[in-house]
Amino acid sequence: MVDSVFMSELSWPEFEAKIAAGAPVFLPLGATEQHGPHLPLGVDVALPTGVCERVARAVGGLVAPTIPYGYKSMPRSGGGELFPGTVSLDANTFSLVVRDVIRGLGHHGVRRIVLVVGHFENAWPSVEGLDLGLRELRRDGIADMQAMRFEYWDFVRRETLDRLFPDGFPGTELEHASLLETSLMMLLRPELVEIDKAPTDGPANFPTYDRFPVPEGFVPASGVLAVAQGSTAEKGQWLMDDHVALISAAVRKEFGL
Amino acid sequence: MVDSVFMSELSWPEFEAKIAAGAPVFLPLGATEQHGPHLPLGVDVALPTGVCERVARAVGGLVAPTIPYGYKSMPRSGGGELFPGTVSLDANTFSLVVRDVIRGLGHHGVRRIVLVVGHFENAWPSVEGLDLGLRELRRDGIADMQAMRFEYWDFVRRETLDRLFPDGFPGTELEHASLLETSLMMLLRPELVEIDKAPTDGPANFPTYDRFPVPEGFVPASGVLAVAQGSTAEKGQWLMDDHVALISAAVRKEFGL
Amino acid sequence: MVDSVFMSELSWPEFEAKIAAGAPVFLPLGATEQHGPHLPLGVDVALPTGVCERVARAVGGLVAPTIPYGYKSMPRSGGGELFPGTVSLDANTFSLVVRDVIRGLGHHGVRRIVLVVGHFENAWPSVEGLDLGLRELRRDGIADMQAMRFEYWDFVRRETLDRLFPDGFPGTELEHASLLETSLMMLLRPELVEIDKAPTDGPANFPTYDRFPVPEGFVPASGVLAVAQGSTAEKGQWLMDDHVALISAAVRKEFGL
Amino acid sequence: MVDSVFMSELSWPEFEAKIAAGAPVFLPLGATEQHGPHLPLGVDVALPTGVCERVARAVGGLVAPTIPYGYKSMPRSGGGELFPGTVSLDANTFSLVVRDVIRGLGHHGVRRIVLVVGHFENAWPSVEGLDLGLRELRRDGIADMQAMRFEYWDFVRRETLDRLFPDGFPGTELEHASLLETSLMMLLRPELVEIDKAPTDGPANFPTYDRFPVPEGFVPASGVLAVAQGSTAEKGQWLMDDHVALISAAVRKEFGL
């Protein structure tokens, strides 16, 4: 029997057996989005998938195929849709994908599902997709689905942030393509990180509003919103350790595993 | 610079440079669908992705992230939605995803796009998605997008089919989880093939109509519609060679590469 | 009492009585599409309606009003949307129409429904419409609807095809506006066939892919994909006999009539 | 050449020639709806189609295939959705059908279109469908489409109404399945009228509001809202003469024919 936490690597009888045993299913919600000149477009797929893989292993769960296109990048959190290579879905499209996948999983007996956001802008459309999916399942007579939904980066200890940012954490939004994501990529996919290309034009200094069309100079030309310098695989490991430990604990607690 | 045909592995400036140079972009359209007890749920992601990777290398193109959830499995071509692990999208959802991705690529300067279907049921919804995407691009002032759309398995020489099926080719629809897909998986992902679990309850004997709800016994219990026995990686190589050679030739001809 | 299999010709009490008696309802799915210079735009309405009329008479069923606009014509099977007079619906529109009609019939007590496709491109959107309709009915508490769905031309005996095509059958797709449809129209609506205008520029020689925008010369200028010469009402009768006999038998078998 | 005003009876070159000559296209918007025990379910298809046929002949126009399923029947104007045989579309579905047909006609060069409502409840959804269709055409660069939209029964002279209703006209809404429609059906499809079954439980006495769910007794049990007695084919002819004369005059005036 194939030993894998990835649903895509299991045959249907293997999947069936895992679900019958109560395995929670993790659905990573990624994106195809610019992450500066030193990181690839697939960062938001690689990271939540990597986190889910480790958490699933820890708690006996499965990882459904990562949704690789996310909701539109916003200038203040991802640089915006104008950067080449950022290819996104309308909110309605994204939410319908999440709805349909949840509905499909529910019809096959899954009763514990965890949506893991790996792209800031997916937060709200994933809420809507989850709500729509649960609504449909209830109408189909499946009222006992249990679900969690979160952004993986929120599972980090204060001490770790302090270690990573001795001068103070700039906040989640500005961390796009910056120290956290770069360090995690150096851990997971070092061959795709060109750290010498990390720009120095950040951090961005955004106003408290969105502006359309995006004015010239609103976003750093590199697409990096804060600072990537100082990233290391070791720091990525600190983060990953926190993510896996804290998420696993939360999942176990909520689902009684 | 990262050397990869996968868009997800390139940074945005690398992507931008390739597109500026006229690279065609391949979009594999996969599925998460049962493929019998001997193949994993991700066959329809692995195969078109593998084909696109090789063709993109041959013609200087890029491969966009594979859409991992497809249109609903039909009993007569994929076993149907009742097999555990088959998780699908509504047609409208699937077409909107295709539309949005095409629109996004077009807005970033892509002018040659190739939709590569790796799941039978994606055929028509991908036509619609392409039509909607091109319509939106025209309304956005982009009227010169060139596109191709096909099923990869249609690019095979008569001689190859005759070699593979000395007793006659049963037809594309019945080939679900059978000799062609199994052989290709043995070539690309041998560690995921459990050939000893290949069932012997096929081939299916379908009537010329769909039937809802699907009657008991309509589909072979294994989910394999024809016969997987006799699959080998070598046969997979014959197929892959045809797919890559014929698709590359068609793309070069149509796009003048 | 009006004696008719056409639902549109019955009063509501007459319809109610037939449904209470268990009559299956046939829904022909047509199109308004070019069929060459020798056939009218309404071929895909006339033929499935004619088939359904005869089958309904044979099995004691009713024929719901034919949906007269179909899914978009594809170049390789219908010539494409550029031919004057081809007026089509988006896939989502078409599927919603099918969904709504099925839901309405189900709410009035119909429990046996047969979707009869008379236009190649309606195949998949009718699958989706049927799936959506049945889903809504289940949510409305109606879980016992039985349905069939097919293309009428698939109900033909091998012998008949051999008689019609002594040199070999070119395949369903290419038969657009060709021998089969022309012969059936000569049987059903001879006054609308201008056989002397049947072109000789076919058969089409299509590649194994779709191409957008459709290149000059991709489709025969006449819109006829194969060959219409040799069509006769007698051949139409051979076909109709097969269609009615085989469909009636399948409906009786599936619905226990 | 086939001589017909029905688009469905023309070949594509014949259609093309008529449109090139400036022919207006009439689109009848019908329904499948109960019309009492004495009239068939297809009244709202037969009547606007019959009117359009005559007007098209008078002004040199064409009649596109009648949309046979309409917007939901309302209790106060059509008896409501609970009568067996009334099969309707959601408003969004209906409007999308109208939108798509208008868009398709516009893309083929039609520049004069006339929506002819034959079912009271289609009025507003046809307005929306027309607005959406024209909007799409403008975005496709077609800004010179001219359109009219109306209910055919509004084209009647005061004198004719006075002749038909010596005791006063009860109003359009209540006329469902009553004198006007019955007389017109006796003119156009006498074999489908069972005048001896015309009920005597009308006219309905509705309040000034809708009520959901529809209370018992809100609608006459027969589905006839006023009175059908006294209907004759001769009266149908009076009406038809008015409809054809007044609509033709309006179309000529607006389109400069």
Added chain:
Amino acid sequence: MVDSVFMSELSWPEFEAKIAAGAPVFLPLGATEQHGPHLPLGVDVALPTGVCERVARAVGGLVAPTIPYGYKSMPRSGGGELFPGTVSLDANTFSLVVRDVIRGLGHHGVRRIVLVVGHFENAWPSVEGLDLGLRELRRDGIADMQAMRFEYWDFVRRETLDRLFPDGFPGTELEHASLLETSLMMLLRPELVEIDKAPTDGPANFPTYDRFPVPEGFVPASGVLAVAQGSTAEKGQWLMDDHVALISAAVRKEFGL
């Protein structure tokens, strides 16, 4: 405790208590639409809100927040979308808003709902929204919602109309921005009425059809379809008295209050 019929002025426990006591909820359906040079854009919000406030007080009900954007203005009943300040929703959007609000109210225990149209063009889209909302509630297991839906101006006594229009009532459609609405605004919001700016270019003389694009001169330049001269607050009071008395009576009767 706050004493108000406006839901927006109650806290959630206050709302909960009223609903538990069986209070019907009134939902005014307004618009932002031109009403001539003498009336503000918000007439269709102010009037149904004012009517609902008084009726709710009379029958012990609540008024939900008025929907302030309505369905598109039609030339023959509201002047059309071209008048500055008329800002409208697509029909689908409007119906979805109504659907969602009804669903939300139903989930909180409301079982008596009254849709009060204050803008002619909202009539049909509100029917659809109500139908969709009730459908969703039934699928959510709430089958006992009772609803009414009407235009407030239909609740007026013959005598009152005779008093207001000694020369005959021109009909509801033409009353846009004319005597009825102006008088009611003089009663409710006199500071917003500039009666000296009431134009004299009416009444409009419309044909029996819609025309797109709207021809020059089709609508009076002022946007007033009939005549506003002679409006007084006293006449507004006559109308308001009728509206409140007749609507209250109907609501009491239907809901057994």
Added chain:
Amino acid sequence: MVDSVFMSELSWPEFEAKIAAGAPVFLPLGATEQHGPHLPLGVDVALPTGVCERVARAVGGLVAPTIPYGYKSMPRSGGGELFPGTVSLDANTFSLVVRDVIRGLGHHGVRRIVLVVGHFENAWPSVEGLDLGLRELRRDGIADMQAMRFEYWDFVRRETLDRLFPDGFPGTELEHASLLETSLMMLLRPELVEIDKAPTDGPANFPTYDRFPVPEGFVPASGVLAVAQGSTAEKGQWLMDDHVALISAAVRKEFGL
């Protein structure tokens, strides 16, 4: 001439004149949502409307009618949909409303629009609505619309927060129905504040994830997420002064007023 910044209080010629003069239009995005036992359901309508009114007066702008129903309340920021009186729209519905209003304003010549969010959960759906609206306007040939979008509460000086929260600001999300909103309501609508009913069961202690269905005790029973005690109209004035000054400055800067 009526002197008002509220669009609903202007006649169409008055609106037209203001827009021709370049007035920016503010669109407040509200909600109908529980705000604890001491505040009314309409807080999220009253506050952004009040802010917009003052800013519009300061910069010569107009305030469009406030959208009174918002996106679904989330447990961690608004208590969730289960509190009586919280009536919300699906994300798609909400975004379509925003899209349609922006499109309508753009067609009437508005070129400066400001979306002002008054309900946390409206943030993302308003982004999508704005994006869809601008996209449609571009397709309609209007490419020069300038837009801003923000949450009004983000316009506050550090000093003010320090004055308001000597023990540290708990963060925007937890501020639901707490000190900020209560103080602002005491300023704007003191008659609707029942400060003695302010609960003491907060502040909420939320985990870093959403949980469905919402577990018992996840949200404080009162619906107040932090602490309302200590609220005063004077503090509301501090906040309002900041909001108006900072927003006005930002609008002037961005729009060059």
